[in-house]
Amino acid sequence: MIRKSAMLLCATLALGTLSGCATWFDHNSRTQRGTVVEYLYPKGDKPILAPTVPELRLPLRVGIAFVPGERFGDLSEAERDQLLNRIKSAFANRPYISAIEVIPSAYLRAGGGFDNLEQAARMFNVDVVTLLSYDQVQFNDSNRLSLLYWTIVGAYLINGDQYDVNTLVDASVFDVKSRNLLFRAPGTSQIKGSSPMVKFSEASRAARSEGFSQAIDSLIPQLDKQLETFKVRVKEEKVARIVEKPGYSGSRRGGDSGLAGLGLIGVAALLALARQRRGG
Numbered sequence: 578m579i580r581k582s583a584m585l586l587c588a589t590l591a592l593g594t595l596s597g598c599a600t601w602f603d604h605n606s607r608t609q610r611g612t613v614v615e616y617l618y619p620k621g622d623k624p625i626l627a628p629t630v631p632e633l634r635l636p637l638r639v640g641i642a643f644v645p646g647e648r649f650g651d652l653s654e655a656e657r658d659q660l661l662n663r664i665k666s667a668f669a670n671r672p673y674i675s676a677i678e679v680i681p682s683a684y685l686r687a688g689g690g691f692d693n694l695e696q697a698a699r700m701f702n703v704d705v706v707t708l709l710s711y712d713q714v715q716f717n718d719s720n721r722l723s724l725l726y727w728t729i730v731g732a733y734l735i736n737g738d739q740y741d742v743n744t745l746v747d748a749s750v751f752d753v754k755s756r757n758l759l760f761r762a763p764g765t766s767q768i769k770g771s772s773p774m775v776k777f778s779e780a781s782r783a784a785r786s787e788g789f790s791q792a793i794d795s796l797i798p799q800l801d802k803q804l805e806t807f808k809v810r811v812k813e814e815k816v817a818r819i820v821e822k823p824g825y826s827g828s829r830r831g832g833d834s835g836l837a838g839l840g841l842i843g844v845a846a847l848l849a850l851a852r853q854r855r856g857g
Contacts, residue, residue: 612644612710615687616685631757633818637705640701642707643708662679664797665677668801709747713789743767748764
């Protein structure tokens with residue numbers, strides 16, 4: 578009888594402890610989000626699509642920044658600068674780019690629109706701005722079996738929770754003067770992990786930070802690919818007009834004319850066509 582009562586008491590305590598512990602876990606998802614649409618077109622404003630051809634004056638001065646958004650507290654300003662500088666380093670040696678300026682978050686305000694973007698561009702003296710939007714979701718899922726063992730042997734020994742962190746970083750490249758979107762590229766990351774309850778907050782925060790890092794690693798080659806595609810479109814579809822600033826010649830910088838070369842090719846082709854017509 579005593580043994581049966583003791584077993585019943587242990588079972589009751591175990592169930593009580595288990596139900597109490599379960600309330601300590603956050604079963605909800607955690608989201609961080611900042612979008613180009615909400616920044617440039619606040620309050621549901623619709624973009625005004627003007628049939629203009631942007632004029633790109635080489636060499637370009639380029640700005641790069643994260644758009645302001647929701648709950649970006651996981652990454653400090655220093656960490657965001659590190660991510661932006663990784664993109665800067667990947668494109669800094671292009672002959673048609675004279676400088677890439679990292680624009681701190683403090684210079685962009687939520688819902689600031691193109692007026693705010695133009696102010697920041699003037700302050701940092703840039704012609705083109707690459708805006709990074711982001712969308713990160715962390716899904717938490719408590720492992721019930723681990724919780725049962727946690728009530729017996731302690732949280733340090735058995736993983737108490739699992740998490741998935743999905744991250745999207747999207748780069749949109751705008752010509753500031755014409756407000757035209759030149760091209761865009763995405764980068765993604767998915768991280769799965771688990772952690773003891775007492776270290777869950779620290780581990781999941783590190784996973785969110787790593788998610789942004791991996792998404793940037795995924796973004797850089799995609800951005801490079803879209804840049805090459807844009808150069809072809811400049812040549813074939815005339816989506817932009819290329820003008821060289823005084824004293825600049827792309828052909829004199831390492832033999833790679835870059836975007837300028839596309840402009841010169843287009844001019845040469847028109848001159849050749851004109852000569853053929855005159856000759857005919």
